[in-house]
Amino acid sequence: MRKLLSTLAVVVASLIGLSALTACGSSDASGQTLRVGTLTDAPPSIYLENGQFTGYDNELLRDIAKREGFQVEFVGTEFSGLLAKVASGQLDIGSSTISATTARKKTVAFSNGYDTSYTTVVSKKGANLAEAGAFAGKRLGVVQGSVQDEFAGKLAGAEVVRFPDYNAGFAQLRDGSLDGWVVPKDIGQKYLDQNPTVPLEFGYTVLDKDTPSAYAVAKSNPDLLNKLNDGLSKALADGTVARLHAQFFKQAPVAAELAKGGPGLPVKNA
Template identity: 55%
Template sequence: MNRSLRRTFALALAGAATAMLAACGSGDAAGGSGDVLKVGTLTDAPPVVYLKDGRFTGFDNELLRAVADRQGIKLEFVGVEFSTLLSKVANNQVDIGSSQISATDKRRQTVDFTNGYEISYTSIVGKADTSISGIEGLAGKRVGVVQATVQDEYASGKIPGANVVRFPDYNSAFAQLRNGNLDVWIVPLDIADKYIKNTLDFPQKVVVQRADRESPAAWAVRKGNGALRDKLNTGLVSVIEDGTYAKLHQQHLPGSPLDDSFKPKTAK
């Protein structure tokens, strides 16, 4: 074999090896040894997901860390807006979406979900002196929601005549409620409780709350990534059974009931 042919053959082998590596890298992320999976989450939705002292924390993220630890998965958290989170999961920009995401049938068209890890409650919150007492009083009212959340879907589909105002994040929506540009806002109950407790100079009350048992909170993964989904589900069972889930729930969500399905079997 002459030098030119040897060089051509070597280049062909290198190209094949590169293609094989690329194919491996574009496959389903399962969080194997040495892998670092990217988690998309929010910065401003305490107590479930938020940024504190440079660390992404909150119930959802600390629970995910515990699950990942059981399964030997390494995580890297990045901040995103909720309206882009599921598309980033679907397009492989992040491996996992963690933000108290309600696993609705509509969202399952875009991404896959793990088993549910929390029963969410939607709440409608207004100023303490609001005369609004139910959804029937919201016709013509300015109702704030975070764009693309189930609260957005609820306001748009279940509250006839409401003037739905959409925001990219919770802080922006709350600021408009506080300065009088909104009549109410609709948020998960845990988040509502946190804002109510942390802003005593702006008295608020929950006008309506409803349980979303048909679409529990779950982590989102790319469609077809069954290996990662199964690993997270297995880890979730482990942290429920050893009591870690209950401890984290009490730490981050002390005002929310612990559903029987998330208690260790010996504690039921």
């Protein structure tokens, strides 16, 4: 009898352990609450408003989650450590206008793309930073580990200054400690709109369409990746992607691929 009770206890404990597993690292997202790493200061894509994580990226993810039968819990994090946390299972999804680059595909898997963007250099008016060859000896602020970090590193002669978030970089641009601030153009536009008394302008700008913004997941979780792509496909088909884009990006037209019924922006993982 003692042996039987002992065996039953082991079985019950095992079942409890299985039922108590968190979403992180699980292969089935249905009905679970998934932890989403995001930023707090990159409007209109990702930001906090009245204590609520919102923005185009996060509202689209909420819509996808509803369609696919799971919940999302947003967690503010620094961009430099985001992909490592997703890859290790500390976070289930990365939602931070993450460009699906070849280098990043070595660490995580990406959903299909949900946005294209321009990378731009914001500077004080009259700084004359409109050309790629204008940056010798200039101090350029970037978010550490971002595509803009890589972009700035290719500008000949530039001194790249790295920050944990967008607010810190903007503060130094505003007080004159930086010559330029490298950001996605939509984020730069939002800061310009919110600070009309600061004399700022856009300088050197390039279109980034080959590496669209996409959600990051662990390579070991193909079920979640499929759910994200399925939900995104449905949101494209019924025009939700276009509607949310128009809501948050009032001055930028949606890419033709993301219009209602459009083909989307496929991402091929490594």
